[in-house]
Amino acid sequence: MDTTNAAQAAAPLTLALVVASDREGRFAPVVADWFRTRVAERADFELTVVDLAEVSLPTTLSHDPGPEVRAELARVTPVLEAADAYVVLTPEYNHSFPASLKNLVDRHYTEWRAKPVGFVSYGGISGGIRAVEQLRQVYAEMHAVTVRDGVVLPNVHGQFEDGLLKDPTGPEAGAKLMLDQLAWWGRALKDAKAVRPYAV
Numbered sequence: 001m002d003t004t005n006a007a008q009a010a011a012p013l014t015l016a017l018v019v020a021s022d023r024e025g026r027f028a029p030v031v032a033d034w035f036r037t038r039v040a041e042r043a044d045f046e047l048t049v050v051d052l053a054e055v056s057l058p059t060t061l062s063h064d065p066g067p068e069v070r071a072e073l074a075r076v077t078p079v080l081e082a083a084d085a086y087v088v089l090t091p092e093y094n095h096s097f098p099a100s101l102k103n104l105v106d107r108h109y110t111e112w113r114a115k116p117v118g119f120v121s122y123g124g125i126s127g128g129i130r131a132v133e134q135l136r137q138v139y140a141e142m143h144a145v146t147v148r149d150g151v152v153l154p155n156v157h158g159q160f161e162d163g164l165l166k167d168p169t170g171p172e173a174g175a176k177l178m179l180d181q182l183a184w185w186g187r188a189l190k191d192a193k194a195v196r197p198y199a200v
């Protein structure tokens with residue numbers, strides 16, 4: 001490996017965190033802050049964030065969306081495009097994921113392609129696992145690769161105190177496994193695409 005390639009291999013990957021809940025009074029920021037700290041502890045990722053509470057996109061899809069929607073997409077799409085990997089942080093609503101997230105997914109296609117996706121899920125009794133299993137199907141359609149491990153936080157409201165997890169052992173282990181898998185896939189796919197663009 002020459003020095004240029006070695007420097008590129010060592011450069012951090014860009015990880016986009018998608019915060020799915022846009023619900024008023026949402027719990028999402030507590031989980032997102034905890035997860036952001038996990039990423040900040042590592043040198044292999046630079047984090048960007050798409051927080052859907054700060055994005056205003058109508059659910060009506062249109063070929064000619066008009067200036068307001070175009071302006072909003074101009075804030076979001078480049079962040080998704082620039083990412084080498086994604087973490088989707090999602091609650092579970094009625095055994096599925098929020099409409100805000102589906103709207104974001106449906107408004108993009110090439111941005112997700114040939115990139116890995118991991119999940120941090122939370123909710124009531126299920127911890128969001130049903131939402132995540134459905135998202136795996138959705139992301140397969142996007143030509144994305146979902147990683148096996150992730151963070152699952154059941155009964156999430158009771159798990160935190162003053163913004164900290166009362167028992168961080170399991171979630172921290174899940175976050176580490178997921179981030180290690182995202183780093184492997186993210187690097188492997190980035191290198192592969194540099195040689196052979198994904199065009200299938």
Ligand SMILES: Cc1cc2nc3c(=O)[nH]c(=O)nc-3n(C[C@H](O)[C@H](O)[C@H](O)COP(=O)(O)O)c2cc1C
Pocket residue numbers: 021022023025026027028029091092093094095096122123124125126127128156
């Ligand atoms: C409309 C709605 C439906 C929900 N359905 C489920 C569910 O099916 N399974 C579950 O575990 N939790 C469910 N919950 C609980 C949420 O996952 C929990 O309130 C979580 O904090 C929501 O995330 P948010 O506060 O960031 O929006 C539901 C909450 C709402 C508001």
